[in-house]
Amino acid sequence: MRRRFLKSLGALAALPPLEATLGPLAARVRADGATDSPFARFAPIEPTDRDALVLPDGFVHDVVLKWGDPFTADGRAFGYNNDWIGVFPRDGADDLVLVVNHEYVSLAYGGDAALYPQTFEMLRGRRPEVDDQKRDVGCSVVRVRRDGDGRWTAVIGDPLNRRIDAFTPMRADGPAAGLLGGGAVEGTFDNCGGQVTPWGTALTCEENFDQRVPAQVDAQGRFATGGVFNLPGGHYGWVVEFDPFDPGSVPVKHTALGRFRHENVGLRVSPGRQVVCYMGDDRLGGHVWKFVSNFSYRPGDPANRHLLSAGRLFAARFGADGRGEWIPLDMRTELDPNPDPKDPKPFIPRGARRLRDCYASPGAMLLDAYQAANAIGASPSGRPEDLEVHPADGSVFISFTAAPGRSGPWQNPFGEVWRIVEKGGDPLASRFRWERFCVGARRGERAGAPFAQPDNLAIDARGDLWLTTDLSSDVIHVHPDYVPLGNSGLFRLGVLGARRGAVEQFASLPSEAEPTGPAFAPGEQALFLSVQHPGERWGTRRRAEDSPKGSNWPHGTPGAPPQPAMVAIRRS
Ligand code: FEO
Ligand code: CA
Ligand code: CA
Numbered sequence: 001m002r003r004r005f006l007k008s009l010g011a012l013a014a015l016p017p018l019e020a021t022l023g024p025l026a027a028r029v030r031a032d033g034a035t036d037s038p039f040a041r042f043a044p045i046e047p048t049d050r051d052a053l054v055l056p057d058g059f060v061h062d063v064v065l066k067w068g069d070p071f072t073a074d075g076r077a078f079g080y081n082n083d084w085i086g087v088f089p090r091d092g093a094d095d096l097v098l099v100v101n102h103e104y105v106s107l108a109y110g111g112d113a114a115l116y117p118q119t120f121e122m123l124r125g126r127r128p129e130v131d132d133q134k135r136d137v138g139c140s141v142v143r144v145r146r147d148g149d150g151r152w153t154a155v156i157g158d159p160l161n162r163r164i165d166a167f168t169p170m171r172a173d174g175p176a177a178g179l180l181g182g183g184a185v186e187g188t189f190d191n192c193g194g195q196v197t198p199w200g201t202a203l204t205c206e207e208n209f210d211q212r213v214p215a216q217v218d219a220q221g222r223f224a225t226g227g228v229f230n231l232p233g234g235h236y237g238w239v240v241e242f243d244p245f246d247p248g249s250v251p252v253k254h255t256a257l258g259r260f261r262h263e264n265v266g267l268r269v270s271p272g273r274q275v276v277c278y279m280g281d282d283r284l285g286g287h288v289w290k291f292v293s294n295f296s297y298r299p300g301d302p303a304n305r306h307l308l309s310a311g312r313l314f315a316a317r318f319g320a321d322g323r324g325e326w327i328p329l330d331m332r333t334e335l336d337p338n339p340d341p342k343d344p345k346p347f348i349p350r351g352a353r354r355l356r357d358c359y360a361s362p363g364a365m366l367l368d369a370y371q372a373a374n375a376i377g378a379s380p381s382g383r384p385e386d387l388e389v390h391p392a393d394g395s396v397f398i399s400f401t402a403a404p405g406r407s408g409p410w411q412n413p414f415g416e417v418w419r420i421v422e423k424g425g426d427p428l429a430s431r432f433r434w435e436r437f438c439v440g441a442r443r444g445e446r447a448g449a450p451f452a453q454p455d456n457l458a459i460d461a462r463g464d465l466w467l468t469t470d471l472s473s474d475v476i477h478v479h480p481d482y483v484p485l486g487n488s489g490l491f492r493l494g495v496l497g498a499r500r501g502a503v504e505q506f507a508s509l510p511s512e513a514e515p516t517g518p519a520f521a522p523g524e525q526a527l528f529l530s531v532q533h534p535g536e537r538w539g540t541r542r543r544a545e546d547s548p549k550g551s552n553w554p555h556g557t558p559g560a561p562p563q564p565a566m567v568a569i570r571r572s
């Protein structure tokens with residue numbers, strides 16, 4: 001049995017700070033960072049519970065598309081609960097193609113409001129059916145332009161505009177494709193985070209698929225059809241790749257990256273090198289993952305679209321002393337099951353020694369990647385949300401949103417941002433170092449920063465992080481620790497030099513909404529942001545005096561249905 005976590009974190013003091021190993025590279029960002037960016041300086045805002053997108057003085061936002069807005073040539077509408085936004089320049093900095101995820105539809109929340117059915121009926125005059133849900137998830141591809149006044153608008157009916165949803169034909173590749181009925185699969189949903197690849201495609205990640213279809217698989221890689229969506233469970237929980245510039249292209253599910261609740265993909269890519277993907281499995285006790293492609297990236301090579309089709313997958317084991325290792329999810333890997341019964345394992349036959357004794361094939365193991373990782377001693381962690389690779393030095397930032405009720409280093413109920421650095425800076429290394437980069441805390445608490453439940457991350461031209469917070473709708477305005485934090489927000493978190501660890505609030509979201517998918521336009525002329533699930537707890541606000549319960553965003557008038565929307569934030 002290998003060494004496990006120490007409860008004490010005192011051992012960390014034995015290692016020098018990670019920053020020391022990153023100095024020269026960090027200096028490069030400081031030198032190149034665009035200080036003339038509209039976002040380089042702002043006067044931070046205070047937390048608020050206003051039902052509005054509140055921004056620093058001098059900033060405004062355009063609602064580019066909201067749920068239900070028709071935008072494709074055949075009249076398809078923008079989906080629900082917009083999330084990750086991928087920015088693809090089409091023609092200069094003012095003419096872009098955006099890929100926007102639609103994570104899920106908001107059904108009954110704690111019994112207080114069933115926001116999606118409520119507002120669907122207000123807008124369309126009938127109750128939604130399951131097929132409506134299936135059409136309101138997936139991804140939107142939309143061309144956007146900045147006009148002479150600086151406003152960002154969608155190009156309605158543009159030939160590139162496309163809806164991908166739970167019906168769109170797709171295919172699967174990689175070791176588990178054969179177990180997915182020959183590789184033809186129907187649609188995608190629970191699309192949470194994603195990534196823009198250097199070869200011009202979008203990666204969209206299937207996260208809480210278990211809410212819609214059965215999650216369980218057996219040792220042979222067999223799974224059931226069912227759930228609300230009545231679809232085969234094994235077809236979901238993957239990373240999906242597609243070309244936003246080819247509206248007829250068939251999206252591909254890459255089974256080599258494993259099946260779990262994929263939050264997003266942090267990419268580390270250099271010409272002539274293998275591609276490395278860093279990924280989180282967002283659930284209590286989910287793992288941090290790394291994928292290394294078999295083949296190398298060559299700029300301009302059409303074969304880049306197959307880079308994620310074959311490679312090796314690893315799960316992280318975090319040591320208490322600030323060191324860590326990557327354990328291969330490989331049929332030859334020795335079993336070392338996590339002892340906590342809360343961490344589910346596959347059936348381990350008597351006398352089994354390696355993963356190959358538990359699974360009939362590598363495909364079956366990849367379908368059951370979460371449980372397989374618990375069988376080889378990977379660390380069940382504190383709900384890893386976004387992972388992003390810092391462009392200056394290749395270090396990897398992780399938002400751990402928190403792991404309530406669990407022991408170990410993820411106990412902080414407000415969540416933490418960690419940073420990991422591969423041994424020798426080599427993304428192919430089997431060992432790494434980790435540190436707590438910034439810890440969330442109550443407002444005014446000296447030992448931490450005033451944020452809670454860190455979630456999506458973006459990195460600006462100066463090397464700083466932009467961090468969204470996802471406060472649970474049942475603590476906002478209710479729990480005494482959270483009242484001072486107001487609504488969920490968008491924060492800048494300093495990374496380099498004297499700014500390291502400085503936290504400034506840039507935006508406060510409408511009531512019960514979550515900011516998702518922050519993404520800068522080229523030259524930081526805008527920050528695109530998804531406003532997800534306004535009013536998710538209390539639904540439509542009927543009277544102004546009901547504040548702060550419920551929402552009418554973006555309309556602002558009592559009685560108006562709250563609608564998720566994608567906005568462009570810019571200087572006024
Ligand atoms: Fe879709 Fe883990 O957030
Ligand atoms: Ca998230
Ligand atoms: Ca979250």
Ligand code: CA
Pocket residue numbers: 103514516532
């Ligand atoms: Ca969300």
